[in-house]
Amino acid sequence: MTTPGRHVSAAPGALTSDDASPTPFPARTVRADVLVVDDEADVRASMSEVLRTSGFSVDEAEDGQVALAMLRAFRYGMVILDIRMPRLDGVSLIESLEDLPPVIVHSAYSLSIEERQRLGVKVLMYLHKPVSPPELLSVVRGILEGGRDS
Amino acid sequence: MTRGGWRPSPLTAFVTLVVAAATVLGFALTNRSVASQNQALLKRDTTEAAEYVSSIASGFGSTLEALASGVTLSNGSPTEFDAQARPLAQPPVTMILARRTGAGYVVVAVAGGGLPVGQVVGPDMEKALEKAGSTLTPAPVHFDGKATTLGFALGPPLVPSGLALYEQLKISPFLAIGATQAAPFHVLQASVYGSHTPRSDQLILANTHSLPLRGTTAEAPVSVGTTTWWLVATARSPLAGGFPNAAPYIILAVGLLLALAIGSTVEVLVRRQRYATGLVAERTAELEASHLALMRNERLSALGEMASTVGHELRNPLAAVINAHFMLRHSLGGAVTPDVDRHLVMAERQTARAAALADNLTTFVRHRQPNPVPLELGAVVDDVLAATPPPTGIEVTVDIPPLVIQADSDQFTQVLANLIVNGFQAMPDGGVLRIEGSVHEGEVVLTIADSGTGIDAGSEDRVFDPFFTTKASGTGLGLAIVNRIVEAHGGEVTLRNGPNGGAVVTIRLPVASSPQLARR
Numbered sequence: 130m131t132t133p134g135r136h137v138s139a140a141p142g143a144l145t146s147d148d149a150s151p152t153p154f155p156a157r158t159v160r161a162d163v164l165v166v167d168d169e170a171d172v173r174a175s176m177s178e179v180l181r182t183s184g185f186s187v188d189e190a191e192d193g194q195v196a197l198a199m200l201r202a203f204r205y206g207m208v209i210l211d212i213r214m215p216r217l218d219g220v221s222l223i224e225s226l227e228d229l230p231p232v233i234v235h236s237a238y239s240l241s242i243e244e245r246q247r248l249g250v251k252v253l254m255y256l257h258k259p260v261s262p263p264e265l266l267s268v269v270r271g272i273l274e275g276g277r278d279s
Numbered sequence: 280m281t282r283g284g285w286r287p288s289p290l291t292a293f294v295t296l297v298v299a300a301a302t303v304l305g306f307a308l309t310n311r312s313v314a315s316q317n318q319a320l321l322k323r324d325t326t327e328a329a330e331y332v333s334s335i336a337s338g339f340g341s342t343l344e345a346l347a348s349g350v351t352l353s354n355g356s357p358t359e360f361d362a363q364a365r366p367l368a369q370p371p372v373t374m375i376l377a378r379r380t381g382a383g384y385v386v387v388a389v390a391g392g393g394l395p396v397g398q399v400v401g402p403d404m405e406k407a408l409e410k411a412g413s414t415l416t417p418a419p420v421h422f423d424g425k426a427t428t429l430g431f432a433l434g435p436p437l438v439p440s441g442l443a444l445y446e447q448l449k450i451s452p453f454l455a456i457g458a459t460q461a462a463p464f465h466v467l468q469a470s471v472y473g474s475h476t477p478r479s480d481q482l483i484l485a486n487t488h489s490l491p492l493r494g495t496t497a498e499a500p501v502s503v504g505t506t507t508w509w510l511v512a513t514a515r516s517p518l519a520g521g522f523p524n525a526a527p528y529i530i531l532a533v534g535l536l537l538a539l540a541i542g543s544t545v546e547v548l549v550r551r552q553r554y555a556t557g558l559v560a561e562r563t564a565e566l567e568a569s570h571l572a573l574m575r576n577e578r579l580s581a582l583g584e585m586a587s588t589v590g591h592e593l594r595n596p597l598a599a600v601i602n603a604h605f606m607l608r609h610s611l612g613g614a615v616t617p618d619v620d621r622h623l624v625m626a627e628r629q630t631a632r633a634a635a636l637a638d639n640l641t642t643f644v645r646h647r648q649p650n651p652v653p654l655e656l657g658a659v660v661d662d663v664l665a666a667t668p669p670p671t672g673i674e675v676t677v678d679i680p681p682l683v684i685q686a687d688s689d690q691f692t693q694v695l696a697n698l699i700v701n702g703f704q705a706m707p708d709g710g711v712l713r714i715e716g717s718v719h720e721g722e723v724v725l726t727i728a729d730s731g732t733g734i735d736a737g738s739e740d741r742v743f744d745p746f747f748t749t750k751a752s753g754t755g756l757g758l759a760i761v762n763r764i765v766e767a768h769g770g771e772v773t774l775r776n777g778p779n780g781g782a783v784v785t786i787r788l789p790v791a792s793s794p795q796l797a798r799r
Contacts, residue, residue, distance in 0.1 A: 169595045169598075171595075171596075171599035172599045175602030175603055178602070178606055179605055179606060182606065182609055237598075239641070258594035258595060258598045259594055259598035259630075260598065260601075262601065262602055
């Protein structure tokens with residue numbers, strides 16, 4: 130199947146196991162609080178930096194393909210996902226995985242009603258770019274800290 | 280296209296009148312020709328009839344001439360006269376031999392009765408006997424209303440001097456009816472008079488009781504011995520025949536029908552042509568309108584595509600810049616000097632404005648069909664005013680009766696927000712914004728009037744075009760979005776200058792998509 134991207138060379142063992150069957154969730158290690166997936170380097174970097182400054186651990190993926198490999202290999206507290214990306218877009222990424230952490234779609238484009246219906250409950254929230262840092266932080270805090278509380 | 284009902288076109292009237300006039304002229308000419316032919320035939324038949332009567336009358340002369348030779352041979356013997364005249368004198372004919380005496384003519388012998396021998400003859404007979412010679416001399420005619428008395432005389436040298444022969448007839452003129460059925464009398468109503476003018480006491484013969492004859496008559500002389508009778512006749516039926524006499528009327532009828540037919544045809548053609556011309560004009564106008572609409576749609580579509588691209592492409596840079604501002608403040612921490620802060624604030628403000636532009640572009644391009652729900656108009660206005668309170672110096676008055684409209688909640692809120700904020704921006708030095716609602720002729724009418732400087736003349740129709748703006752900082756999309764949403768609701772929005780200055784935006788929503796009076 131797919132060869133894991135170079136970003137995930139840190140955990141080669143975990144990657145091989147997922148080819149046989151859906152990897153049991155506990156088998157993966159928690160890598161970071163947030164996985165930021167965006168093909169725009171500046172957006173990805175600045176957003177990650179805002180989150181890190183506020184105390185969150187962040188991993189970055191430059192497209193859906195890389196993100197897919199990382200999500201199969203590791204556990205994340207949540208995903209902030211762009212939609213339009215080369216190689217594998219956000220919608221296909223979500224549809225490729227059954228077992229997902231909370232997903233926030235963060236895109237310049239709005240999804241059609243049909244797409245939203247297809248993705249259903251797998252997406253927790255839709256944010257339209259640009260989102261102000263305070264708003265972003267409040268959303269992320271709500272998800273991660275709310276999750277810890279329960 | 281409404282036409283002049285049954286009023287014909289001038290061309291139709293002209294053509295119809297020309298054909299009708301030609302027909303009447305043709306009728307008149309034909310009729311005159313037929314009439315003159317009738318007259319000629321009547322004259323011919325009348326002359327022929329007169330000759331026939333004349334030949335009958337001359338028969339009396341022959342009878343008298345035969346008697347005269349006997350009288351001469353017997354030298355006026357009454358006995359011989361009696362013997363010769365008796366077989367000829369059958370009623371109503373009386374044969375008389377008279378001799379001139381000092382007291383006038385005296386009857387010498389009579390065959391057929393009527394006058395006794397030895398009697399002096401009456402004045403009429405006297406007159407004829409006086410003139411009698413070798414030519415038949417008729418006595419004056421006398422018709423007493425029942426019978427006509429006729430007399431013919433012959434005298435010397437056909438009889439010895441001093442003698443004269445006289446033949447007298449007393450007949451009903453109408454006895455002739457049976458005898459005059461032969462040609463040419465069968466086509467004529469004829470009468471014979473002893474005088475030139477048809478005097479009733481001069482009637483000799485007639486084959487009709489309808490006297491005097493009326494209508495077109497002809498007369499011809501009937502030569503009888505030394506005198507002349509006159510035959511007057513009229514045609515029983517037109518002599519030229521049924522068809523020639525009907526011809527003028529046939530021409531008239533056919534011509535008038537033709538005039539009507541040609542007139543109708545011309546009218547049909549004229550109307551058809553008029554209709555076609557009208558249709559062409561109508562279709563051309565429609566085509567022009569749809570062409571304009573198409574051009575506008577194409578322009579809007581191209582604009583929309585561009586707006587969509589720009590709107591989306593702006594979002595990523597904006598996202599990075601907004602984050603960068605945040606990080607800048609975070610990194611500088613307490614080291615932010617007032618100058619740096621001023622610059623940062625400006626950068627943040629302009630970034631927010633760019634983000635708003637991107638939002639507007641996206642909203643303008645997004646073709647979401649409205650999802651109409653019942654909305655309390657006044658409540659929506661109140662909500663928008665609560666979210667965008669009027670700046671200092673601006674007073675807002677709202678006068679909306681209880682009204683429920685059918686509209687998309689988000690879209691209609693956006694319409695009101697755009698218009699109200701526009702109104703505020705039009706009055707930088709303060710003023711009054713009046714918001715009024717009403718139901719008029721089945722439409723919900725909402726007006727938003729500001730007391731600003733109004734709009735430039737000529738801009739009224741362009742203000743709803745995307746990217747058209749008169750504001751220094753406007754994107755030109757606010758009213759374009761309003762227009763698009765109102766149109767999607769089947770309504771109409773206009774912007775005009777009010778009577779007291781300032782701009783008035785009027786939104787009309789059709790009854791179908793809206794108005795029911797609130798039940799509250």
